[in-house]
Amino acid sequence: MSFLNKEICDGDNPDLTEERRTATFDTDRMAQVIYGSEKFAARRRQITKSISRIPALQDTKPLAFMTREEKITEACRELDVLSDHWEQLIYVNDEEEALHLHREVIGMEGHPFALHETMFIPTLVSQASDEQQEKWLGRARKREIIGCYAQTELGHGSNLRKLETTATYSPSTQEFILHTPTITALKWWPGALGKSSNYAIVMADLVIKNKSYGPHPFIVQLRDEKTHQPLPGITVGDIGPKMAFNGADNGFLGFDHFRIPRGNLLMRHNRVEPDGSYLKPPHAKIGYSSMVKVRSRMAMDQGLFMAQALVIAVRYSAVRRQGFLEDKSQEVKVLDYQTQQHRLFPSIARVYAFIFCGLETIQLYEKLILDVNKNGDTSGMADLHSLTSGLKSVVTHFTGQGIEQARMACGGHGYSMASYISEIYGVAVAGCTYEGENMVMLLQCARALVKAVELVEEGHPEKLSPMMAYLTKPSVTVDLTVGPEAYVKIFQLIAKKQAFKATEQLHKFMVAGDSRDVAWNKSAVELTKASRLHTRLYILKTFIRRVESITDISVKAALTDLLNLHLNYELLDVASYALADGIMSSTQMDFIKNQLYSSLEKIRPNAVSLMDSFQFSDLQLRSVLGRRDGHVYQNLFEWAKSSPLNQSEVLPSVTQYLKPMMEKSKL
Numbered sequence: 001m002s003f004l005n006k007e008i009c010d011g012d013n014p015d016l017t018e019e020r021r022t023a024t025f026d027t028d029r030m031a032q033v034i035y036g037s038e039k040f041a042a043r044r045r046q047i048t049k050s051i052s053r054i055p056a057l058q059d060t061k062p063l064a065f066m067t068r069e070e071k072i073t074e075a076c077r078e079l080d081v082l083s084d085h086w087e088q089l090i091y092v093n094d095e096e097e098a099l100h101l102h103r104e105v106i107g108m109e110g111h112p113f114a115l116h117e118t119m120f121i122p123t124l125v126s127q128a129s130d131e132q133q134e135k136w137l138g139r140a141r142k143r144e145i146i147g148c149y150a151q152t153e154l155g156h157g158s159n160l161r162k163l164e165t166t167a168t169y170s171p172s173t174q175e176f177i178l179h180t181p182t183i184t185a186l187k188w189w190p191g192a193l194g195k196s197s198n199y200a201i202v203m204a205d206l207v208i209k210n211k212s213y214g215p216h217p218f219i220v221q222l223r224d225e226k227t228h229q230p231l232p233g234i235t236v237g238d239i240g241p242k243m244a245f246n247g248a249d250n251g252f253l254g255f256d257h258f259r260i261p262r263g264n265l266l267m268r269h270n271r272v273e274p275d276g277s278y279l280k281p282p283h284a285k286i287g288y289s290s291m292v293k294v295r296s297r298m299a300m301d302q303g304l305f306m307a308q309a310l311v312i313a314v315r316y317s318a319v320r321r322q323g324f325l326e327d328k329s330q331e332v333k334v335l336d337y338q339t340q341q342h343r344l345f346p347s348i349a350r351v352y353a354f355i356f357c358g359l360e361t362i363q364l365y366e367k368l369i370l371d372v373n374k375n376g377d378t379s380g381m382a383d384l385h386s387l388t389s390g391l392k393s394v395v396t397h398f399t400g401q402g403i404e405q406a407r408m409a410c411g412g413h414g415y416s417m418a419s420y421i422s423e424i425y426g427v428a429v430a431g432c433t434y435e436g437e438n439m440v441m442l443l444q445c446a447r448a449l450v451k452a453v454e455l456v457e458e459g460h461p462e463k464l465s466p467m468m469a470y471l472t473k474p475s476v477t478v479d480l481t482v483g484p485e486a487y488v489k490i491f492q493l494i495a496k497k498q499a500f501k502a503t504e505q506l507h508k509f510m511v512a513g514d515s516r517d518v519a520w521n522k523s524a525v526e527l528t529k530a531s532r533l534h535t536r537l538y539i540l541k542t543f544i545r546r547v548e549s550i551t552d553i554s555v556k557a558a559l560t561d562l563l564n565l566h567l568n569y570e571l572l573d574v575a576s577y578a579l580a581d582g583i584m585s586s587t588q589m590d591f592i593k594n595q596l597y598s599s600l601e602k603i604r605p606n607a608v609s610l611m612d613s614f615q616f617s618d619l620q621l622r623s624v625l626g627r628r629d630g631h632v633y634q635n636l637f638e639w640a641k642s643s644p645l646n647q648s649e650v651l652p653s654v655t656q657y658l659k660p661m662m663e664k665s666k667l
């Protein structure tokens with residue numbers, strides 16, 4: 001049975017066409033599972049199709065040959081074209097559709113609206129009062145103003161309690177005075193701050209009558225709405241080129257006693273009254289909700305980054321022929337090598353797993369904001385914070401590794417910017433740092449774990465949240481042949497042991513006289529290990545849950561093969577813990593390895609279609625190696641010919657330096 005007739009094109013590379021014919025499932029149906037619903041998967045396709053009909057968005061110059069200024073200009077041109085077609089392309093105010101539109105058209109190198117959509121608007125939604133939303137949210141959604149999220153400073157990013165920018169309340173004028181007291185207090189890093197935004201959410205230490213109340217969000221106009229000139233009292237600019245994201249103007253920002261009205265403190269959850277009295281929020285960390293929002297999206301977004309790299313690597317591996325196996329008359333596709341499969345397929349499994357987690361955490365955040373805004377119920381905050389802290393750290397780390405493996409799997413051509421994998425890598429690994437440096441966030445997750453272990457030790461297991469319930473599971477002997485649940489049990493034992501060991505170490509240092517902070521630091525590596533295992537257990541369980549819920553038999557079968565690969569790969573990856581603690585025997589290890597190798601063989605015929613199912617267009621992929629039609633070589637040559645260096649036969653540097661040097665050498 002061939003499912004993919006609609007996607008097979010006679011003009012495509014025959015090796016790729018052959019791969020598509022061997023698929024055992026329908027890629028449209030798989031896309032429904034990936035994107036969470038039939039409706040959204042279909043909308044994505046529809047949007048992609050509509051974009052392909054807009055000539056001004058098609059024949060764009062390769063970004064690799066552009067300067068930063070050109071990249072920023074090109075992104076702005078594309079945004080302008082999109083703006084003209086916005087209402088025909090997507091449902092207005094649909095965040096997922098807007099993200100898809102931007103990803104598809106502008107790519108990943110950043111653009112002036114990136115933070116506007118992902119943090120500025122969400123902060124207004126979660127932190128602004130109804131009255132404030134009336135004033136700013138509509139304008140922001142209509143893109144009359146462009147905003148960003150200015151929190152990190154030159155001197156502090158992780159430790160928010162030490163942010164130095166102050167917002168001092170003046171009861172006589174009912175204004176806040178924003179001030180940057182030192183060089184280290186300059187806001188530094190915010191995306192789209194440098195040149196594009198005219199508004200910002202500024203996180204500043206709220207000071208009333210000489211008392212500090214910690215970081216609070218303020219909406220601040222930075223630039224004149226007509227001239228775009230910075231307002232008096234504001235210093236703002238671009239921080240310079242970065243490892244990636246060079247189409248974005250990450251910026252710096254300083255205030256010189258800059259006054260804003262009292263009503264610019266976002267006051268949905270806390271208030272400053274005209275006389276300066278302060279009304280506390282229902283939860284001390286409610287002002288951090290925009291960070292939780294982005295973290296809750298990161299499993300999905302990082303999964304999609306890794307998926308892009310893997311589409312490229314898998315398609316290319318199916319058209320790249322090199323070396324022989326049995327048949328000496330034809331070289332094999334490199335995808336047939338077991339090492340290539342082992343390099344790529346576990347990452348394919350992780351992509352699916354991460355995306356399933358993302359679908360869940362995005363919904364959890366939406367529910368949380370509804371609970372908080374409608375009912376003042378903040379009870380879900382701690383759990384979502386610890387879950388998303390661990391998840392963003394684990395997912396970004398493995399995404400970086402997976403993309404780098406994808407690059408290496410493409411051999412020399414993977415290193416060329418024509419593959420686009422280096423850009424995807426640069427963008428993805430920024431996620432290890434932004435929205436909370438990974439170690440810092442793993443340690444946040446560890447705080448919840450240690451508390452849970454302490455509850456068990458104090459005899460209160462009934463107080464554990466469902467995610468921590470495994471900490472009470474007794475040790476058992478497990479027969480791995482019975483299926484996924486057996487793997488979960490072993491993983492639970494490994495994660496539990498590590499959580500108890502790390503907590504025991506923490507307590508030991510404290511009993512020996514160290515303060516909790518010092519003991520914490522002496523146990524930090526063990527604590528981060530516990531957080532990783534805890535998070536990987538969540539990922540594994542989410543993958544199982546999701547696959548179990550699928551109704552399409554052929555899609556479910558293909559994903560069951562991926563799930564089995566994931567279970568065996570993950571368990572093998574943490575086997576040192578299991579062996580050290582006697583949780584697993586070496587015979588079980590051999591069983592896992594054999595299962596892993598046979599999973600690779602099962603997945604092989606579906607590999608291309610598992611990646612085609614993401615339905616990225618060539619416009620979005622921007623990769624010569626990852627082209628849908630597989631015509632790699634002639635297009636690599638065309639790409640190289642379009643390099644600015646090849647626009648003349650003799651470069652001025654040759655005439656100016658090399659020729660005279662060679663002439664001198666002849667004398």
Ligand SMILES: CCCCCCCC/C=C\CCCCCC(=O)SCCNC(=O)CCNC(=O)[C@H](O)C(C)(C)COP(=O)(O)OP(=O)(O)OC[C@H]1O[C@@H](n2cnc3c(N)ncnc32)[C@H](O)[C@@H]1OP(=O)(O)O
Binds near residue numbers: 149285293440
């Ligand atoms: C939407 C994505 C679109 C996809 C497109 C992809 C491309 C996107 C392009 C660009 C996006 C880039 C965006 C990047 C934006 C940024 O980076 S914004 C800046 C982000 N900065 C951070 O994340 C800073 C990290 N630091 C912190 O979050 C905090 O300082 C801290 C959590 C480490 C500590 O906070 P602190 O106030 O000092 O808290 P403590 O006193 O230590 O903790 C007291 C208790 O509160 C708990 N807690 C902390 N935070 C939260 C929270 N958010 N919710 C609930 N609870 C929280 C903490 O765990 C403590 O609990 P216990 O006392 O019970 O232990």
Ligand SMILES: Cc1cc2nc3c(=O)[nH]c(=O)nc-3n(C[C@H](O)[C@H](O)[C@H](O)COP(=O)(O)OP(=O)(O)OC[C@H]3O[C@@H](n4cnc5c(N)ncnc54)[C@H](O)[C@@H]3O)c2cc1C
Binds near residue numbers: 149152434437
């Ligand atoms: C591409 C990009 C986009 C960004 N966009 C924005 C934005 O839009 N808005 C914004 O406000 N910010 C933004 N940032 C800033 C980003 O959020 C911070 O860089 C990030 O939170 C890390 O903080 P830091 O730079 O202070 O790192 P540091 O905290 O200085 O980290 C340095 C090292 O110290 C370690 N460390 C720090 N504290 C601890 C601790 N308590 N325990 C153990 N180890 C610790 C870290 O693990 C790390 O190894 C962006 C950053 C990047 C790279």
